[in-house]
Structure formats: C-alpha cells, structure tokens
Amino acid sequence: MERWVVADARTYDLHVEACAFLAGLRSKGRSPNTERVYAGRLALYLNYCTQRRIEWSRPSFMALSGLQQWLITTPLPARSRRSPTTAAPRYRSQGMANAVSLSFNLGPGLCRLARSRASGRVSRMIGRLYTVVIDCPDPDELAGFYEKLLSLSRKADTGDFVVLQNEAGAPVVAFQRVDDFRAPQWTDSARPQQMHMDVMVADLDTAEAQVLALGATLLDGSDKPIGYRVYEDPVGHPFCLITPEGA
Structure with missing residues (x-):
C-alpha cells in the first residue's frame, strides 16, 4: 500500500x-x-x-x-540514499x-x-499594480454592474469601498464612494475620468523615498504607519502606495 x-x-x-x-x-x-x-x-x-x-x-x-x-x-x-553527498x-x-x-x-x-x-528584469521594481480604483456615488450599485459585465465576485465590501476579484482571487477593480460625485463627460477636459491606481509595496517608507525621487508628490498619509499613502505623479494624476495590511 x-x-x-x-x-x-x-x-x-x-x-x-x-x-x-x-x-x-x-x-x-x-x-x-x-x-x-x-x-x-x-x-x-x-x-x-x-x-x-x-x-x-x-x-x-x-x-x-x-x-x-x-x-x-x-x-x-537526492535520487536515492546511495547518491554521493558531494553530488551537485x-x-x-x-x-x-x-x-x-x-x-x-x-x-x-x-x-x-x-x-x-x-x-532580474524587475530588480528595480518599486511595487506592483494591485488594482484600479474608480470613484462613484454608490460603490455597491456600480460594483454590481461590473460583477456581471466581467464575471467577477466580491473580495471586500465595506459599504464605501468594494473590491472585485477574478476566479483566482486576485483583485481586478475597486469602487470608492465620493461625496458630490460629478460624472465624467467624454472628451470634456473640465470633467475628466475619475480613477486611480493602487500600487502594492512591501514597505511604505522605502517605496515613498523611491517614488519621490522619481518626481511624485506626497498628498496624504505620511502619518499612517501601515495601510496606504496618497501621491500624485509628475503631472498630477493621483495614485496610492498600499501594503498587504491596507489592502
């Protein structure tokens, strides 16, 4: 047996x-x-x-x-107990x-x-894309739309923030509640699209120093020991650095 x-x-x-x-x-x-x-x-x-x-x-x-x-x-x-201990x-x-x-x-x-x-192609990588976060007036309602459109399921739901995942359990897209939401108007620069990227990192302090050196600007979160911090890229697009604790 x-x-x-x-x-x-x-x-x-x-x-x-x-x-x-x-x-x-x-x-x-x-x-x-x-x-x-x-x-x-x-x-x-x-x-x-x-x-x-x-x-x-x-x-x-x-x-x-x-x-x-x-x-x-x-x-x-080892292939067998008789294999020489000096074998590579x-x-x-x-x-x-x-x-x-x-x-x-x-x-x-x-x-x-x-x-x-x-x-070694990612040896200089600061973090990895965790998910794209979309602003909206009602995360539950909009998440329901994309659940059906993309065949996703809910990974997390706090009421104000909903994360959708694929079959492997990886986050794909998230939705966050925004007060006084103004819907984007296609081709109208006065009402642009409202979304940002969450970038997963191992250590916030280390990653922050690296993105600041690249030209990013800290907007919010330097007082948070874990979780996330908000930055903007060199032309003003917001993005977040997050840790597993803050995901």
Whole structure:
C-alpha cells in the first residue's frame, strides 16, 4: 500500500481538507495528471504554504508571489540514499514550476511574474499594480454592474469601498464612494475620468523615498504607519502606495 504525506505531523490536520480540495479540482477537469503526480504537486504547494504561514485554502496573490521562485531555487531531494553527498544539487525546471502553479489554478500571471524575477528584469521594481480604483456615488450599485459585465465576485465590501476579484482571487477593480460625485463627460477636459491606481509595496517608507525621487508628490498619509499613502505623479494624476495590511 502506498501512503502519501502531504504535510508534516504538525499540520496533519490539513489532510482531510487537502484531499477534498484535490478531489474538487479534479472533478472540475482542471488536472489531466495522474493521482500520484497531482498528489506530489499538492504536497509541494502545502509545504510552501506551511513554511510561509500562508492560509493554503485562501491564498492571496501577494502571499503566493514567491511560490515559483521557491520551487526553482529549492534543491530537489537526492535520487536515492546511495547518491554521493558531494553530488551537485538538482533543481526543478521553470516548466515544472509552472505546472505546479497551474495545477492549482494560480494562473499564468504568477508564472510570468516569477520568470521576470528570476531573470532580474524587475530588480528595480518599486511595487506592483494591485488594482484600479474608480470613484462613484454608490460603490455597491456600480460594483454590481461590473460583477456581471466581467464575471467577477466580491473580495471586500465595506459599504464605501468594494473590491472585485477574478476566479483566482486576485483583485481586478475597486469602487470608492465620493461625496458630490460629478460624472465624467467624454472628451470634456473640465470633467475628466475619475480613477486611480493602487500600487502594492512591501514597505511604505522605502517605496515613498523611491517614488519621490522619481518626481511624485506626497498628498496624504505620511502619518499612517501601515495601510496606504496618497501621491500624485509628475503631472498630477493621483495614485496610492498600499501594503498587504491596507489592502
């Protein structure tokens, strides 16, 4: 009889839920792999979540942004106990890392982000686009329109601020209540479009210094230790730097 261990003894309570999660994905036709291969990928995913203290059943995009890097930089176990200890370590290929991510519907966006990080193309990146925020008089009503238009669901709803997410749980667009809202008029510069970008960063103080050096101006939020701060770009468009705590 084969026995598969998907987590260590301290997290064995995940076993039942993990099996249900696996069965649910396979029933939807998302995995053409054999049960043995798929169980191995599930084990990798759960081990990563355990090490990073991530809620595996509801991971955020931010929490999983390092998954593929972890997969391709963590050495593979020795082929056998007889393998020489001096042998060069083996690593997973990028293709295998992509396969693990896609098995759990983490999406190609995460794969592209990891490939960019591995190649060093985003080494100077200050943050990443988290969502686009649209001003409106009634967030609930406008969010309902875009839920149906884009086949999205609600990730967060405070009454004055609604965030819509895609099937992978990543935020796509948000709506914020604005008093005395004046609807934009197409081609009328006196009544321009009202929206801004939220940029996710790891540390507000560090990111602030970088965007100010690029020519941004702080508008509000320097007294907030966590959450978000508001800036304008060199020609006056507002944008926010936010942290996971403020999302």
